[in-house]
Amino acid sequence: MTTRQGHKTLTHGARVLLCRCPERHGRLDLDRTAEVLSEAGIAVRLVDALCDSKTFPKEMLGTALGGVERLVIGACSPFLIGELLEQALRHRWDLRWTLVDLRDVRDPVALSGILKSRLQVLSPPFKKMCGFPSADTPHRSLRPIGAKAPRGVLVIGGGVGGCQTALDLAGMDIPVTLVEADDSLGGNMARLDKTFPTLDCSICILGPRLVDAASHPNITVLASSRVKRISGRPGHFLVEVEHRPRYVDMTLCSGCGACSEVCPVVVPSAWNAGLRPRKAVGIVFEQAVPLRAAIQKEYCIECGLCEKACERKAIRLAEEPRVSRLHTAAVVLAEGARPFQASRLGSYGYGRFPEVITNLEFERLVCATGPTQGSLITPTGSRPRSVAFIQCAGSRNRRFLPYCSVTCCTASIKEAILVLEHEPEAAVTIFFNDVRTAGKSFEGLFLRARERGVRFVKALPDRVERAKEGGRLSVHYRSLAHRGTQTLEADLVVLAVGVEAPNADPRWVVRRPPQRDRYGFYEEAFFWGGQVVSTVPGIFLVGGCHGPRDITQTVTEASAAAAHVAKWLRRVSSTPAKSLEP
């Protein structure tokens, strides 16, 4: 296209605007680029810092862009300046513009080629263009979908993060579908006995929240369900949800528990970390939401006793899995993290010695609704006189989890205090790497534990052994304060296991699924992005699925994600959710 005609087309009404941004790409010789472009007859403007509040209006507003029909802006990433440009140029329907990120460009001449080709791509105006102008997000997917746009939002995961997101969205009059894989909402927080730093009862503060979520008219809860497939494009996701059969009619069951009274099959309760028996049919736990029974079919012997016992005739032994489909405008991933498999740490003897338990098992053990109804009894049946907590079980270890799992330090301190509340005479030792109580009022809990006589030892034990058959466990450790290996006798060893990335991946059938980092956690698209923006527009991240987090942070992110979703919905639909124009 080197004809005279083509040349004219390229330069007519075209402008290239380059930002020198000293912090971000100060080393790039933009003067040279400008020279090459000017030689080609393209109008070029160089500015020092485009985003500055003094420069920007001069370059972008009023008559500054008079006569310009096509504009290529060479500056920073769309996450940094995209919204500003969009806000300023939203009403300039006659102007087509695009943004080129200069960060990774090294060669000024090559850059001029890139800019020229982007200028060429900006075709004559035939329809309204809007959306993130970026090289790597296709315009097509970001065009407003308008009246046809779905308004609903899918939230995957019914833990505290998912429920909070759903409640916040529902409060904005946005319909939400909440998909939970387990039989009850609540996630890991429902399993905790107490929450740090105030030692509040976990299910007591969470339970009402779950009930609110389940009874909200804008929220549809799909428990025992799994997202099987997500396809479509940003702003218009097609989701397939598979409903695992519960073998109980949810509309008829009242959660009375008559079925579990007659059920002859006793199985370990997975919800109680296998520490307590339950029947093959029944509710998961007393505060479960929805409070409906479910049959664990893998254990069921189909004796039919529950069918006879159920007065409401709610048992459906022949139920089949169902698949339903929905269209949603946005997806919020709140799947949470998974606890690390403690058995991978061979030397601590988890799985070999019953007295070695994980921190989640400990939570169930001391919980009033747990296997021992709240009294602290070791799995061997005695009351512990010496309890050892081993921190960083899996975390901060290059072989397993190279990152810090954030919550386990404060959680172990809380658990140490709980031990002392049950057994005031017990000796409690915490083996730590660093005590990371970096949160509001967490330090106070640490000090309280020290005052109450919890011993903190800066060492990570090598191994846990049983010296003689039937004897106590011995924890071998080396602290630099003393020479040689030392030994601590313990009746109960609690491994503060870290958290791993979620593995249940919905089958992504989109062009570019949300990226995960090398640990498997979802990646945030943008470092400063409030920790909720995934690499795919319209998909947002909440809680443990993108890194270890405590409850407070998860709840905060849940609200932030709700705000992002609300903004996203305004953007993809030409009829905003609620018009608030003054």
Place this chain on the structure above:
Amino acid sequence: MSGIGVYICHCGQNIAGVIDVQALRERVACRSEATVVKTNVFCCSEPGQKEIQEDIKEHGLERVLVAACSPRLHEVTFRRTIAQAGLNPYLLEMANIREQCSWVHRGPEALDKALDLILMGLARLVRLIPLQDRVVPVTRRALVIGGGVGGLSAALELADCGVPVVLVEKSVHLGGQVLRWNIPVPNADPLSCFVRPLITRAMLHPRIRVLDGSTLEDVQGTIGRFTASIQGAAGSSTEEVGAVVVATGFEPYNPDLSRYPFASLPQVMTSVQLEEIFRKEKPGHPATPSALEGVRTVAFLQCVGSRLDEEYPHCSRICCAITLKQALALRALGIEVQVFHRDIRLYDKNQEEELYGRARRLGVQFHRGTLKAVEPDSEGGLRICWHDEFLQSTLCVPTDRLICAVGLRPRSDAESLRRVLRLAVSQDGYLLEAHPKLHPLESAVEGVFLAGSCQGPKDVRETVAASVGAAAKAYQLLCKDHLLLDGMIAVIDRDRCTGCGTCAAECPYQAIALREDEKGTTKAHVETAACKGCGVCAGCCPTEAADHLGFPLEALKAMVDAALAEGAAQKILAFCCHWCAYAGADAAGVSRIPYPANVRIVRVPCSGRISARLVLHTFKKGASRVMVAGCHPPGDCHYISGNLRFESRVPRIRKLLSKKGYDPERFSYHWVSATEGPQFQHIVRRLAEALESEQKKTASSAPNAAAGDEGGR
């Protein structure tokens, strides 16, 4: 008692299997004057609900009692049922004869208790007031205080969602603290490249009005309707807003010379000053700042101003990560770096642990222990003496510069703002959130939200998340024209009120104000939009002028009377808070944990609702034991601190009891959480055993028996 319908649910065999429902129906019909007394296999089922609705039309019922499961489960359901049939939804009462009767008791005493529960319910039902939901108009504008990264994020989020925003910033520049931090975070865009577009966007946004150089002078009003007076350079103005977002941020700790005498030495600087040195240099080039010219070794001292045992025992969360970033920047300039620390606290999986590893590989030395002394040495440098925890000995190392990694503190000028907004502070001086786990973004004042590090130390990313989250909370309020709140709130009897102000001081939500009425006498006044219905005011009012519309004193007294009408001396009366203790009793039922059947539970919204006179009334009616059960302090309370307000009242209650001739030992209070079924059982058992042994004793010493039975009157 005409126009009342009583429905007794079989709940399949759950109730009918233990209690003879027909006998119960007959006894209720004979003891009360209810128009309709019916039983139903499942009241909550569709036919069950339909029967109630048809009876309402046919028999002209005005109030309905459903004796079935816990009101925590189905009160909403049945309220909806009767509302559909045209009744006021508040004219419903539930008698909990499943969780608190048939699931925990057996035999004839279960039937007796069920009857009592229904009669108690009827006593309350006839005294219930037909209430209306409160409709509060909402001014759809927001006020954001603070123009730092938090305030900007919150304001932009709200404005993008279509809400007009007034942004008040004290200084003349937007941007706040972050503009001082200039050393880049590895593998991330420069912070200024994130903040500068935010500032520009806020200034150009059509829905944001930036008032820089302004301060908030006063805020009046309640959720949905605040009036803010703002003092600016050009004079003062008032703004009508529906919600307030506080994003006032923090300030870096300024080393106190009495604690850190070396901070005045020329070789010592704070981490903020180090950032500013980098700032003055031409950016983009890793050239040594002039102030660090010729410096070969730099030491960092962690926890300056944080984790001080007596003075300020709180961790500042972000300084360890900042030190790592700074250490790497200095290391890139070829400077030797040592870090003197206590714990290295990193909490972000994204990169911090990796940076820690990188810093160690690049030769940054980390020493764990306690600082002994810092002295200038003869060569113009410093000598740092340090007790090393690993080596168990004191080391002295020379260094050219010492950087104090200063902690974060709440803003010293935030005090006036705090007073204006009537916000509470937590122990560390930061603003107090409504709940540390589940309401980190809301303050105790409805309609006021906390964004970012005014609530506690946060890094920039967390600040952005918290601010956007706070904006989401504000938007939920501002996206509607009206706010619908339930009608169960406090009310003040003007004639009885003496204007003493006790209720205003105790109200956890500052929903009561003292105002002069037309005659010029001071009276308490309930701000209906702010009231959450805990009833603490009714519990503390010395003249019984304050009352709770949903749980009026008359109704509670009538329930007590009904419960103690027969065999009072054998009975334990338990006032249980709806959120924890009542739920704990339900949990005992769900887990089928039996407890003595002579306990009668009266549900109250919060233990703070219980007044001394109510307890006295209960004893006057002959109760042998009275217990009050609420949520575990401090955090479990649904109403911030209602449980603590009640606890503070206990000595007065005991004194009143002994003055009136009752044994104060017979009154007790307990904390029971919603899961603590076994604890509830334990408490009731203990009370019942004490009662039993006491009665045995009085029976054996017959002359005193009468006095014992009369409750020691």
